Amino acid sequence: MTEKTPAVERRKVLRVIAGAVAAACGATALRLFGGSAKAAIRPADAPPPAIPGYDWTKHRWAFGVDATRCIGCLSCVAACKNENSVPRDTHHFRTWVERYAYLNGSDEPVVDSQSEPDALSTSPGNPTYPYRFPDRYGDQVVDKAFFVPKLCNHCSNPPCVQVCPVGATFRTKDGVVLIDQDYCIGCRYCVQACPYGARTFNEAMGVTDKCTWCYHRITKGLKPACVEVCPAGARVFGDLNDPQSDISVFLRENRVNVLKPEMGTHPNVYYVGIDRSVR
Amino acid sequence: MPKHIVRLITLLVVAVILAIVARFYLVPHSYYRYGNYRGNAVAEIARDPPLYKGSRSCASCHRRIFNQWSASAHRVQCEDCHGPSGDHPGMDAPPLPINPDTHQLLMQERYRIATGRMQMPTNTAHLCLQCHASIAGRPATQPQVIASVHAGTQQCAACHDVHSPKIVFPAVPQVASMGSAASGRAASAACAACHGATGISVSPMWPNLAGQQRAYVVRALESYRTGKRKAAPMNMMAAALSDTQIANLAAYFSSLTAGRAAVQVQARRNVPAGVRLVSAKACATCHGPNGSSSNPVVPNLAGQKQAYLVSALDAYRSGSRPEALMSRVARGLTDGDVRRLSLYYSKLQCADAACKEAR
Numbered sequence: 001m002t003e004k005t006p007a008v009e010r011r012k013v014l015r016v017i018a019g020a021v022a023a024a025c026g027a028t029a030l031r032l033f034g035g036s037a038k039a040a041i042r043p044a045d046a047p048p049p050a051i052p053g054y055d056w057t058k059h060r061w062a063f064g065v066d067a068t069r070c071i072g073c074l075s076c077v078a079a080c081k082n083e084n085s086v087p088r089d090t091h092h093f094r095t096w097v098e099r100y101a102y103l104n105g106s107d108e109p110v111v112d113s114q115s116e117p118d119a120l121s122t123s124p125g126n127p128t129y130p131y132r133f134p135d136r137y138g139d140q141v142v143d144k145a146f147f148v149p150k151l152c153n154h155c156s157n158p159p160c161v162q163v164c165p166v167g168a169t170f171r172t173k174d175g176v177v178l179i180d181q182d183y184c185i186g187c188r189y190c191v192q193a194c195p196y197g198a199r200t201f202n203e204a205m206g207v208t209d210k211c212t213w214c215y216h217r218i219t220k221g222l223k224p225a226c227v228e229v230c231p232a233g234a235r236v237f238g239d240l241n242d243p244q245s246d247i248s249v250f251l252r253e254n255r256v257n258v259l260k261p262e263m264g265t266h267p268n269v270y271y272v273g274i275d276r277s278v279r
Numbered sequence: 280m281p282k283h284i285v286r287l288i289t290l291l292v293v294a295v296i297l298a299i300v301a302r303f304y305l306v307p308h309s310y311y312r313y314g315n316y317r318g319n320a321v322a323e324i325a326r327d328p329p330l331y332k333g334s335r336s337c338a339s340c341h342r343r344i345f346n347q348w349s350a351s352a353h354r355v356q357c358e359d360c361h362g363p364s365g366d367h368p369g370m371d372a373p374p375l376p377i378n379p380d381t382h383q384l385l386m387q388e389r390y391r392i393a394t395g396r397m398q399m400p401t402n403t404a405h406l407c408l409q410c411h412a413s414i415a416g417r418p419a420t421q422p423q424v425i426a427s428v429h430a431g432t433q434q435c436a437a438c439h440d441v442h443s444p445k446i447v448f449p450a451v452p453q454v455a456s457m458g459s460a461a462s463g464r465a466a467s468a469a470c471a472a473c474h475g476a477t478g479i480s481v482s483p484m485w486p487n488l489a490g491q492q493r494a495y496v497v498r499a500l501e502s503y504r505t506g507k508r509k510a511a512p513m514n515m516m517a518a519a520l521s522d523t524q525i526a527n528l529a530a531y532f533s534s535l536t537a538g539r540a541a542v543q544v545q546a547r548r549n550v551p552a553g554v555r556l557v558s559a560k561a562c563a564t565c566h567g568p569n570g571s572s573s574n575p576v577v578p579n580l581a582g583q584k585q586a587y588l589v590s591a592l593d594a595y596r597s598g599s600r601p602e603a604l605m606s607r608v609a610r611g612l613t614d615g616d617v618r619r620l621s622l623y624y625s626k627l628q629c630a631d632a633a634c635k636e637a638r
Contacts, residue, residue, distance in 0.1 A: 021297070028300045028303050046312040049318060049325070054325070069418065071418065073410040075410075079331055083329070099415070100416075101416065133416065135413070136415075141610075142607070146416055146418075168316070169316070170315070170320075173313065178320070178321065178324055180320035180323075180324075183320065216325050217331075222329055223333075228356065229331065
């Protein structure tokens with residue numbers, strides 16, 4: 001008796017499980033091949049993302065940097081960190097400024113960038129301006145020196161998007177390369193793939209972070225925070241679809257360059273006044 | 280078909296169906312909507328509230344300051360110094376009061392209720408120097424100072440209005456060590472041998488001192504005394520001077536006006552190449568449009584001896600006269616530029632009243 005009863009019950013249990021699975025399969029099949037599900041998975045006729053008052057098919061964003069105007073005040077860096085909650089240390093930046101200095105008749109510049117901690121002196125007591133460039137070439141002859149603001153180039157052909165194994169980074173229809181931080185698994189392939197060093201890994205959150213051109217601002221009709229606060233007019237942002245936008249005027253009136261054009265990434269950040277040494 | 284093969288195929292089919300079902304539930308429904316990513320992520324990223332509102336948003340309440348700022352040449356934005364506005368003035372703040380008697384009280388209450396408080400910077404020098412410290416890389420068109428020379432330990436706000444920093448100089452408070460012109464006159468006998476009894480020098484190689492900027496004379500004598508600036512006779516002369524004597528001499532020479540007559544006898548001569556250079560090299564930013572500086576630490580150049588100007592620019596170029604900003608400017612000059620600039624300034628007359636006043 002005690003040996004027989006479990007055998008019957010096990011069969012019953014298995015049957016119930018099989019039935020449930022079959023029912024789930026049936027339901028899934030209905031949804032998979034039913035009308036609404038079909039539309040949802042077909043990219044061509046999908047409705048644009050639910051952003052109030054904004055249609056991403058109507059915009060094509062681009063960024064301009066006039067390096068001849070940059071005064072190296074790092075307002076942009078501070079504003080970016082505040083706006084986007086970027087860790088306040090000298091290792092995590094969505095945008096940063098480099099200083100190229102040709103010293104003592106040398107052909108090769110010394111580059112002060114965020115990758116060299118000495119290049120930025122920090123004043124933690126000052127929440128508004130945590131960083132500044134020190135005057136570190138006191139005794140040396142500076143033949144030429146200039147600042148170059150840098151940020152993600154939002155490439156039309158982004159290598160970072162190509163390498164992401166889970167589809168957590170992508171390029172939107174309006175031309176912005178974004179990271180889905182809920183979906184990022186923190187493998188850092190994209191950090192390595194970016195030729196411009198524009199991505200950083202946020203150890204605290206375990207995900208990669210990068211410039212979004214302040215997507216939450218530009219979709220509300222504002223400028224990115226770094227452009228908003230720049231006191232020198234060195235940063236320009238706008239919509240290429242609008243011939244009167246700041247960036248369209250900038251591209252018409254200047255002879256522009258992009259960083260590392262030989263990489264075939266087709267960057268959408270255009271530079272004026274950079275040197276051959278700027279990569 | 281043998282029974283065991285049928286079972287195998289059935290198992291395979293079941294496994295495939297299960298995989299499809301699992302995938303259906305595990306992959307987010309918006310995943311392939313626009314491409315190989317989660318379509319909903321776009322709207323989620325766009326949903327974040329902006330923190331920086333832009334200077335225009337300040338104008339509705341802070342109209343007076345906003346107008347003052349927008350009329351000035353200062354292009355630094357409100358939030359650069361005051362921090363991001365964020366929730367300021369606070370979503371739950373009451374509407375602006377209209378009763379003038381209760382206005383003050385209500386404003387305080389409103390401020391207290393406001394969730395976002397703006398920063399009122401106290402260390403203005405720290406903020407100003409973020410853009411205006413003279414460091415390598417800053418374009419020449421950006422006004423720059425060496426804080427220790429320009430203001431010592433004083434806060435910028437002591438002289439400048441932070442919202443419209445351009446100074447109307449007569450309003451500047453006089454610093455304590457003004458020196459006495461009368462005592463300076465008595466001490467200036469030794470100077471007169473070279474720089475002339477009226478401050479108009481006897482040799483083209485030596486600078487005129489009549490009407491020179493007081494703070495500049497102080498700085499020059501101090502750097503001769505420390506040996507930072509080198510010229511054998513001047514180092515020797517300055518070594519014997521006390522701070523008070525330097526202040527007195529500077530007061531005396533800056534008060535001299537005899538030089539102006541000598542300057543004005545120079546024939547008016549147009550030096551177009553000089554005019555172009557002055558504008559290209561932004562000399563007027565510091566030395567004034569007429570070669571008459573509006574900053575007490577920057578020397579007047581109008582009517583200065585040409586040979587002296589050439590030697591000064593050469594010294595800046597070679598680095599033997601160390602001064603960061605001028606060295607940077609002078610290194611961009613050719614020999615021809617130096618000649619044309621010095622000729623231009625030496626021929627420049629005090630044409631307008633303001634210039635005459637400054638000399």
